Amino acid sequence: MQTTTPSRQAPPAATTLSPAVDATALVKRFGTVRAVDGVDLHVRQGEIVAFLGPNGAGKTSTIDMLLGLTTPDEGSVQVFGEAPRAAIAHGLVSAVLQTGGLLKDITVRETLELTASLFADTRPVAEVMARAGIAEIADRRVGVCSGGQQQRLRFAMALLSDPGLLILDEPTTGMDVEGRRSFWSAIRADAARGRTVLFATHYLEEADEYADRIVLMSRGRIVADGTTSEIKNLVSGRVVQATLPQADQVSLAALPGVDDVEVKGDRVVLHTKDSDAVARYLLTQTDARNVEITPQNLESVFLALTSDETGAQPPADDQQKGDRS
Template sequence: MEITQTTTATRNAPRATPQWAVDATDLHKGFGAVTAVDGVTLQVRPGEIVAFLGPNGAGKTTTIDMMLGLSQPDSGAVTVFGESPRAAIAHGLVSAVLQTGGLLKDITVRESLDLTASLFADTRPIAEVMQRAGISEIGDRLVGLCSGGQQQRLRFAMALLSDPGLLILDEPTTGMDVEGRRSFWNAIRADAARGRTVLFATHYLDEADEYADRIVLMSRGRIVADGTTAEIKNLVSGRIVHATLPGADPVAIAALPGVEDVETKGDRVAIHTKDSDAVARHLLTQTAARDLEITAQNLESVFLALTSEGDKS
């Protein structure tokens, strides 16, 4: 099943709120000659929504596996709410929605939740988690007949059964269409508003930009940036000048002082520059450019810049 942890009576016992929901210190993990995680230190406060970003092979999933107790670090340590990952899972403090999971296709959505609930000593009501995951209307549908988005929301409902303090999502919307992604994140956001800590890995940068309180960016097994979306964007200097310019000459534009990169798409041109005023002045006085806009760096350009720097280093 997607969730294999069990809870105990101690789950509901009063306990002091720890400073960190996740406290990882100097984690290292290798697989043969490959170093997957190289000195990761990360603290997540209770109630934060943190996006975990990085290209393929950056070490995100390996780090998450160590947070879930699915893999042991070669060195370093990680605790969840002050406990070892496995103890935290045993106490129902953490659940996960992974990229794939053992959904039984020949039983219904409600039967899947009934079966998962049987693994716990204490759970939230099934009707409640179905409502919070947005699947109340498909309870009698066979899992195999559900869309990819509906199956992922079922995994979300399964993860909510133990009422965890920390919810870890590893590429939760992979394979979903745009509407499915929006619906899934609306459900996640509504639940996070109740005070739950959420840590999610995603390749969709717009998801991180829209839903995360904080972004942690990994490259080659290391954290290369950590902060709010605004702070992350400020790590890369310069702005982007957008304009409509039929027949634009990218080579000539790239030769202007301060220009770092030029992208063209049809009649639109996007110019990454350290001197947006000078570029705008040139376009408006020396060319037929119109519909000119100047914007800050977006998360995609920062992501590419920082991960490229990691590759070079």
């Protein structure tokens, strides 16, 4: 038996003026390691924010503090003006994590009905199944659902409380291309209703395509925060690509202004601060064809801003927990 309130039209936090996330000077230590080192993270209501960083960056530890799963050693965090656990208790925030939380021997519908019974006020089960795109598998046992279908079930479970903030931690891990596209279509449609979304992902193209804003974390600190175009502009130079069979990678790398050269079959990719000179060389001194010049992509910026020149190891908490970040 579930209690529903079909008349509610917007996430419960939509009437408040508080930021969806207001975290200041967060610090989390594991032994002598500062896994999170003075992080400020402020997310406005209605934003879709990608939270990026390499393994060991501290993203999972930060997300755990936003969800009230762990307490900051220093700093403060509020969700819609409340402590994280209070916000969760009031149905203001839900999370879609990579694994866990599913009983394999009951159906998709039964899973949602069981979850709904834990809340005093939920959206109808049929509604959240439709919004998550799993209505057609309502009577299928969870154990025989694909990985992508199980993630969509977790998404439907997160929607039951009609949260103002939805936190997604690597939500499409293990999905095929079509599954990822379908999942993000459902997320985008739901975000269009005014819900705030904060998601961590290893798939940079997801951040590029779906986020209003990107927050990039490295070694416990936020190293960049802005729109996709603003983030890309943080690294100078352009990418020159061309078809060049049997490319001489050593000679290309020696060209003035070239930072990196990749050879992918007959295709060569050069990252350079002087794209005009590189293109001129390719067209006049080699047999290159199909030459393209583009701005730095998100992957290039990600690597430039998060590379660890000191060769330091990932923070101890992430090594111990197998960081999802």
